Amino acid sequence: MTKTAAFQKKPSVSPSSIAAPQGKGENYGKVHRRIESFASDSHEATAKDFITLLKPGVLLLVVYTAAIGLFLSPVNLHPFLNIIVIFAIAMGSGGAAAFNMWYDRDIDGVMSRTKNRPIPKGLISPNDALSFAILLSTTSVLVLFMATNALAAALLAFSIFFYAFIYTVLLKRHTSQNIVIGGAAGAFPPVIGWIAATGNMNAFEPWLLFSIIFLWTPSHFWALALYRSKDYELAQVPMLPVTAGIKHTKYQILIYAVFLVVSSFSLLLVKDLSFFYLTTASILGAIYLYLAGRLFMSEKPANSMKLFGYSIFYLFALFTFLILDVLFV
CATH class of the missing domain: 1.20.120 (Four Helix Bundle (Hemerythrin (Met), subunit A))
Known part of the structure; x- marks a missing residue:
């Protein structure tokens, strides 16, 4: 069997069952038991735990590039409206990141770089993380729609969908080109910022x-x-x-x-x-x-x-x- 073929089967990520890949059962089993045991704990997640779900490092880049798009656009929005636009885009990015951590909680618990993230560490329950992701994502799109225009809100919704579903669910565990195609999600913020100001994508x-x-x-x-x-x-x-x-x-x-x-x-x-x-x-x-x-x-x-x-x-x-x-x- 080739290396590529070995990656065709994606581990299950349902809340009730995390399938262990062949040869990795012990590691995956430990993560599974830790996550499931947390579901019955009385531990209350802190604000810091939820902030970690947003992937702050990535969020900073998203905010900065969105601001670049706003600044370079030929339309000058009111400063307060600029803040709302950036805040909405940041919420959308955070929502997509939280969904990514919810979906990837099984493999996050196996990898040394990600094993201390809130869900595999047992600081946030999977259900709470998913609810948080949905809340941020929907709110971000609604806020941008009410503050600017439908086109900007639609592109924000698409970028969230692209990262959360196309990259996280469809690409990441199935192709080595995952980051090439999925990278489009992280490239949208300056375009969204521009469209929020101008209402069009013609430039x-x-x-x-x-x-x-x-x-x-x-x-x-x-x-x-x-x-x-x-x-x-x-x-x-x-x-x-x-x-x-x-x-x-x-x-x-x-x-x-x-x-x-x-x-x-x-x-x-x-x-x-x-x-x-x-x-x-x-x-x-x-x-x-x-x-x-x-x-x-x-x-x-x-x-x-x-x-x-x-x-x-x-x-x-x-x-x-x-x-x-x-x-x-």
Whole structure:
């Protein structure tokens, strides 16, 4: 049996039964018993536990990129309305993340990176987590609809559905291209921000921002997956390093890094940007390509985490320099 075939059967995630993959029964059984025993406990989850369900690190990126879309749009909303828009998008992102943690509670309990998340650790019951996810998701769409327009609300609803169902349920446990396709969900915030302000999606700018984030996601996440490949193998999640091997994953990271850097210059075609953005984007991109190239040539596991860490800085810095160019240059 090939490695790819071994990942075709997805572990069950029903609240009453978490099926143990072959050879992993003891680990999965421990997680199952811990989650089920919590259902009858009187433990009350704290606000911190629920905040953890939102994936705060991802949420920060979502908020920032949504704000970029709002700022670059030709329509200036009232500052208070801007806050409401960002808050609604943040709620939607948090709701999708909470659903992801609810659905993935079985494999989260097996992986060392995620075993201390609230559900596998027994801090929040699965039912409470699911209710929280549904509440945030529906509220976010309603708030954005009432505050702005139906198109923005519809795209927010679609992005939540895309991450919660298409990525989490359909893709993550069934294909090594999960993060490539699923990365679209994380690329929608600047488009939603733009549409919330303008009411249309006819301009090129928000979709170029979308493409930058979309092309950034594979190299960013695969760098982490390389470092945590044993985790994904144990949990039977077909991430690229597990199904295609380390060398092929490094090659794909390098290819997507090139696409990303090229896409960062696309804004120069539609936006009146100066030499400042060109220079800073070039420097940031050169460092990104250097780290991706070093990872490809090296056998040191630490290099994957260096690229992972820099990739986060890269995206924040690139968009920050974009805003500085628009404001001051």
